[in-house]
Amino acid sequence: MINFRYVRPxxxxxxxxxxxxxxxxxxxxxxxNLIDLMKRGVTAPEKVVDINALTLRSIDKQGSGIRIGALxxxxxxxxxxxxxxxQPLLTQALNAGASAQIRNMATMGGNMLQRTRCHYFYDTALxxxxxxxxxxxxxxxxFNRIHAIFGTSDRDPKTACIAVHPSDMCVAxxxxxxxxxxxxxxxxxxxxxxDFHRLPGNTPERDTNLERGELILAIDVPxxxxxxxxxxxxxxxxxxxxxxxxxxxxxxxxxxxxxRDARLAMGGVAHKPxxxxxxxxxxxxxxxxxxxxxxxxxIAMQGAKAFEHNAFKIRMAPSSIVEAxxxxxxxx
Amino acid sequence: MVIQASNSTxxxxxxxxxxxxxxxxxxxxxxxxxxxxxxxLTALALTPSTVLQAAETVLGTEGSPTAENIPVVIEINGxxxxxxxxxxxxxxxxxxxxxDMTGTKKGCDYGQxxxxxxxxxxxxxxxxxxLAVMMQGKQVTTIEGLAEGPERLHPMQEAFIKHDGFxxxxxxxxxxxxxxxxxxxxxxxxxxxIREYMSGNICRCGAYSNIIxxxxxxxxxxxxx
Ligand SMILES: Cc1cc2nc3c(=O)[nH]c(=O)nc-3n(C[C@H](O)[C@H](O)[C@H](O)COP(=O)(O)OP(=O)(O)OC[C@H]3O[C@@H](n4cnc5c(N)ncnc54)[C@H](O)[C@@H]3O)c2cc1C
Ligand code: FES
Ligand code: FES
Numbered sequence: 089m090i091n092f093r094y095v096r097p098x099x100x101x102x103x104x105x106x107x108x109x110x111x112x113x114x115x116x117x118x119x120x121n122l123i124d125l126m127k128r129g130v131t132a133p134e135k136v137v138d139i140n141a142l143t144l145r146s147i148d149k150q151g152s153g154i155r156i157g158a159l160x161x162x163x164x165x166x167x168x169x170x171x172x173x174x175q176p177l178l179t180q181a182l183n184a185g186a187s188a189q190i191r192n193m194a195t196m197g198g199n200m201l202q203r204t205r206c207h208y209f210y211d212t213a214l215x216x217x218x219x220x221x222x223x224x225x226x227x228x229x230x231f232n233r234i235h236a237i238f239g240t241s242d243r244d245p246k247t248a249c250i251a252v253h254p255s256d257m258c259v260a261x262x263x264x265x266x267x268x269x270x271x272x273x274x275x276x277x278x279x280x281x282x283d284f285h286r287l288p289g290n291t292p293e294r295d296t297n298l299e300r301g302e303l304i305l306a307i308d309v310p311x312x313x314x315x316x317x318x319x320x321x322x323x324x325x326x327x328x329x330x331x332x333x334x335x336x337x338x339x340x341x342x343x344x345x346x347x348r349d350a351r352l353a354m355g356g357v358a359h360k361p362x363x364x365x366x367x368x369x370x371x372x373x374x375x376x377x378x379x380x381x382x383x384x385x386x387i388a389m390q391g392a393k394a395f396e397h398n399a400f401k402i403r404m405a406p407s408s409i410v411e412a413x414x415x416x417x418x419x420x
Numbered sequence: 421m422v423i424q425a426s427n428s429t430x431x432x433x434x435x436x437x438x439x440x441x442x443x444x445x446x447x448x449x450x451x452x453x454x455x456x457x458x459x460x461l462t463a464l465a466l467t468p469s470t471v472l473q474a475a476e477t478v479l480g481t482e483g484s485p486t487a488e489n490i491p492v493v494i495e496i497n498g499x500x501x502x503x504x505x506x507x508x509x510x511x512x513x514x515x516x517x518x519x520d521m522t523g524t525k526k527g528c529d530y531g532q533x534x535x536x537x538x539x540x541x542x543x544x545x546x547x548x549x550x551l552a553v554m555m556q557g558k559q560v561t562t563i564e565g566l567a568e569g570p571e572r573l574h575p576m577q578e579a580f581i582k583h584d585g586f587x588x589x590x591x592x593x594x595x596x597x598x599x600x601x602x603x604x605x606x607x608x609x610x611x612x613x614i615r616e617y618m619s620g621n622i623c624r625c626g627a628y629s630n631i632i633x634x635x636x637x638x639x640x641x642x643x644x645x
Contacts, residue, residue: 091506094551116551119554120531123510124530128530136507138554140554163543163605187619188598189544189546189601192545329619329622
């Protein structure tokens with residue numbers, strides 16, 4: 089790891105200023121992703137801005153929802169009584185990620201901004217348009233078993249990217265209609281979670297719509313009627329402590345066994361947490377049966393496209409959707 | 421074969437010294453010191469003497485400052501230490517390389533194995549993914565400081581010995597620190613829960629079922645951990 093300057097400003101404004109004053113500077117929160125990438129030379133900031141002196145750790149009831157500070161630990165959020173009772177899908181998704189030790193370090197903001205686990209992104213000897221714009225995409229013609237089946241960029245070799253966003257937590261947050269509160273050089277703004285992460289398009293080096301210097305302050309999760317019927321299903325190569333091949337966040341609001349409302353999103357399939365709005369629409373008003381779930385899964389899979397090694401996801405994803413919905417629909 | 425056998429004996433003995441001597445005394449001459457010396461010899465042969473002198477002043481004392489070094493005060497196993505570290509130094513390297521506390525192991529150095537698990541302000545975390553400069557004002561507990569004193573083992577250490585919770589012992593300090601965290605967090609109610617909440621600690625020897633037995637026993641015993 090190359091050495092770097094370390095600063096720990098005590099105000100939000102000073103954190104933002106410290107970042108914009110140096111083109112290579114990066115924030116550090118829990119460090120579990122940034123330090124990993126710095127050790128491997130994937131990223132090499134000359135200045136690291138520690139944001140842990142900021143008071144952004146609280147988890148509070150706010151209006152008709154819960155506000156979670158950007159520095160709240162993944163473990164603290166997962167175990168918080170209010171989150172467990174009112175937003176169990178978030179607890180389930182958080183607990184499916186990483187390990188207990190890492191969740192004790194990882195923060196909400198850091199989890200959202202963790203980089204892809206694409207092998208070509210990690211290996212600095214290989215081409216990757218995300219790491220080094222214009223260098224090519226090693227995965228496109230390479231070993232692409234863990235890669236995306238939706239929303240990929242695969243036409244122009246100079247901008248191609250078929251990486252997936254690795255977070256579990258974000259799949260739950262996009263399903264739960266969360267909003268992200270940020271501050272930056274131009275003041276505060278709110279970003280709907282579904283617009284926070286990007287598809288690769290022509291700029292795969294950009295994972296999100298955050299502007300340079302913007303600092304995540306909090307995530308708002310609105311109240312909902314799903315608490316009794318949620319499930320986060322994660323399919324991976326081993327039982328625990330592995331990234332998702334495919335994951336599904338499912339939430340149902342049932343009245344007798346009719347679906348009043350539904351939320352559905354997938355992880356491991358796209359460059360961003362993948363919300364399934366059309367499939368949700370197909371669920372509403374229908375009986376909570378396997379046939380309904382299969383129909384929704386078929387709709388969810390429209391437009392999916394496989395590469396050489398990840399065709400299994402095209403079968404695994406709809407089965408996972410059906411399984412997650414079946415489990416969510418079971419009596420609480 | 422002979423080398424393998426003697427190596428594993430040394431490893432196992434050394435694990436025992438970690439388990440049984442929880443004080444802060446640096447370990448006695450053993451495999452690590454041998455490795456240190458032998459790699460130092462190679463290094464010496466290849467390094468110009470000016471560099472060697474500079475390296476000596478940096479590595480030799482606790483907290484000799486270089487241009488980039490930052491002073492930090494960290495409480496390690498109950499003792500407040502005033503140190504000086506480069507920003508890029510991990511907590512793991514601070515412990516092992518600068519303070520010679522080799523009880524905390526380096527398995528992967530990338531957050532994937534749990535061998536480096538320590539407690540920071542009472543919570544289990546990975547020392548390899550922690551920057552030492554970010555430990556300012558925090559309390560760090562390592563396997564060397566887990567027991568209350570040199571006379572008595574921590575209940576989890578006792579249980580690991582009783583249930584044979586290790587073979588080569590390399591993952592063991594991390595397993596024990598993590599197991600204590602698992603109990604404190606209240607995530608050891610069933611075997612399935614223990615397995616899930618201990619999944620961040622990989623054991624190449626596959627001692628998992630004995631590790632779980634050890635944790636279950638401490639949980640049942642109800643002692644304060
Ligand atoms: C072995 C291993 C296994 C893992 N398995 C999983 C898994 O199964 N599922 C999963 O979801 N995750 C997994 N992870 C990833 C883990 O969840 C992330 O590393 C973690 O959430 C990152 O949070 P952090 O606070 O440590 O971020 P940091 O490493 O501190 O920061 C990450 C990025 O976010 C930026 N950042 C942090 N906070 C802010 C903020 N408030 N505003 C603006 N920018 C900010 C930083 O600049 C940096 O670029 C795993 C990680 C490891 C090492
Ligand atoms: S050495 Fe830290 S997790 Fe492997
Ligand atoms: S005892 Fe050998 S790695 Fe666990």
